[in-house]
Amino acid sequence: MADTVITGLGVFAPTGIGAEEHWTAVLDGKSGIGHITRFDASGYPVVLAGEVPGFDAREHVPGRLIPQTDTWTHLALAAAEAALADSGADPKSLPEYEMAVVTSSSSGGTAFGQGEMERLYQKGPSWVGAYQSIAWFYAATTGQISIQHGMRGPCGVICAEQAGGLDVVAQARRLLRTQSRLVVTGGTDSAMCPYGLVAQMANGLMSTSDDPARAYVPFDADARGYVPGEGGAILIAERAEGAEGRGYGAILGHASGFDQSERTGRPPVLAATIRRALDDAGLNPSGVDVVFADAAGTPELDRIEAEALAAVFGPRGVPVTAPKTLTGRLYGGGAPLDVATALLALRDGVIPHTAGTERLARGMEIDLVLGQPRQQPLSTALVVARGYGGFTAALVLGRGDRA
Template sequence: MVITGLGVVAATGMSAEEHWTALLAGKSGIGRISRFDPSSYPVTLGGEVRDFTAREQVPRRLIPQTDHWTHLALYGAERALADARIDPAALPEFEMAVVTSSSSGGTEFGQHEMERLYGQGPAWVGAYQSIAWFYAATTGQISIRHGMRGPCGVISAEQAGGLDAIGQARRLLRGESRLVVTGGTDASLCPYGLVAQLSTGLLSRVAEPERAYLPFDQRASGYVPGEGGAVLIAERAADARRKGRGYGRVLGYASGFELPGRPTTLPRTLRKALDDARLAPSGIDVVFADAVGDPRRDRVEADALAEVFGPGQVPVTAPKVLSGRLYGGGAPLDIATALLSLRDGVIPHTPGVTRPVGGIDLVRDTPRDAELRTALVVARGYGGFNAAVVLGRTDT
């Protein structure tokens, strides 16, 4: 499986190259939430896609039918297809599939319809409420818009679901599908969505953007929520070679689940991903960490990485501090970032971390040039999900 197209839409940029430039410059997209007045909430910061205007990026008839999260994904899919130089009309419709990840669904759309329900009555609730909030709405809209009638689905496993969708895409490419639109987006920066996220107790309540999200730092206080993600085009390696296209290969994938109060399964998941890629731990050149920003959870991840790779034996980075944590869209964005890192031979840094925890070689202060052939992307989801994907350069 080769990733041939990237469609990034995040607080750090509305294209892969814009996002990459922002990361290398340490330019943060974190700021005070502007989609509503957050002053009465304990969390006031978010990673908003501020330059996105739906009426300029999405067919107008779809805007009242779908949520902001779907608008972002439709834009991302258009960018990814163009990047891969794919014309869906030229391919057999049953050989194109769509598998995305979503954690929150159409939260903002659902909130507005509930406001109408309780404020004005059932007659004021729109017909599109029945589909716009649903987790599979984005997959369905991409499929319909581009005539993709192969296997379609959605993975809901919070942050880990973004990697699980890529794992499912690889399975489909081993069958009759020759192209899969995968990755995902999320968007829950609305009052209803923020309240739902607060229930986890993991959001940072720090009001200064430069101090709010500091994973693997002794001052860590949680994470900043964000919106957006990345839509990816996955094709069979033979097709990618024939066209001379490809950012990188998916070499390995694994997922796991852990129960509260039980030992973490993350080391086992990492080892299974390495085994699937037929690589030893020494064969990984950089790790893109889950980096939730919670001291206890960061310690668990740092210990898992040290157990598998050895303390400080592999560079670790978490550039998501500049975009916020994007739930179903976060891991696909990390995949896009890792592929750009492999392409250019540079590891983006983790800005803001000045008191790092021990046990890992965290890349901070500035980007680090390195000879990169492989990367490991780690994702953990609220509730016990975890997943890992091994990426390699196309010549790996």
């Protein structure tokens, strides 16, 4: 049911600042992945990441908020500002209790936290700053956005690693259907500090390649893990009624599930989750024009995803793409960025290609768009996201009426 729409996109990603800059980079296959510059990572097995290029918080975030928040929140505040401006909605004209904020976060204010822990362990407890209490915790971004824009409706934060970014959009839709008129949603993450990187490495799923072009190549025969990144997208969700002519696209369907296959030997839940999302959208598999894949980048997880897509859509039954090879996996910000990219694809009738991946691994029965973008009319897109531990989510989007 097309009763809720996305009207604003705020993108701060390794592929660029601003939705259009990001979209141009995606269509050009211009990667934001490179050697880590924020600190000296040369001594670590993982040396590549997607950093937001040229991001200076002072240009985008009110001065007073900079010292009291982490980079992850700077990126979100900046993206929220951009998304609101893009939406054409005027928060000042809306009832304060009917505006809500629901963001996804995966690791909170990691770099801020490392700095304060260093003070604590080196100097003692009285050296820990007053802002540690409000910068590190996972709700910092939602709280600051709510305050910054006078939004007094429900505030939410969902942590489900990479899948949380779709679950927040579903929560936004739930709020729009029951009580809210505008929801700031999506999310960002940034764990670009030594402890953040080292903690991520412990999951054993990251690429140790030092070749930015080939380090993260999901579904490829040479898939060897993923590259981490920072940033993401903040999205403005509104009721379709009242947003005529402003919608990038509609939120048609959602489902989430939890995969127990690795632990229990039960079948993976991804295919069933996608089917439930399609049911929610009232679509048959044939009604989906493109899939934005989770694209974990490890052989086993890629295989599970490819098999699920083949099971639902038939072997090579639908075009599949993963522009996240240009940004790395952005955790809480990853799926919202995929949603933004999918909406831009729907708008322009073009499927961006998956840069980096060259030769599909054996058994990958998917039509992965490679080499260059594919022009074709698009009405609907499916976005898939999975989060560490078993989180699984699927979101169906429909093309909007944005003038």
